[in-house]
Amino acid sequence: MSRSVCSVLGCGKPVKGRGYCCKHLSRVKRHGSVDLPQREKKLCSVKGCNRPARAKNLCNMHRCRLRTHPSPGEAAPRKGNGGTGTLHKSGYRYFYRP
Structure with missing residues (x-):
């Protein structure tokens, strides 16, 4: 006797009920x-x-932040200090000490 498989295309699992496998039936x-x-x-x-x-x-x-403070507070604007040094082609900034 051959076992029937799930009626969903590409699913080869055995039928649980209504022509579907357990996952598709749920x-x-x-x-x-x-x-x-x-x-x-x-x-x-x-x-x-x-x-x-x-x-x-x-x-x-x-x-x-909420775990350590009573309120998460408002979102602060992102600070981006241009800084000194040069920007590498990969996006990293190289800093040089005097």
Whole structure:
């Protein structure tokens, strides 16, 4: 007797129920389709921060800051000191001591 395989194209796993394997059957039950819904990308909830949110609607930096301080604070403008020295073609800056 031959075992039937999952009806999803490219999946060769044995059927668990309704013609689907265990993984695809749970997706059909949960989402109504074998395709996974796309997650919405969220940004950090701190005003002025455009980094992607990881946990608690905060980016990694503000989440770590919240662990040590009562408030993550506003996003400070990024400081970029031009500095002295030369810029290498790979993007690194070389500094020279006098």
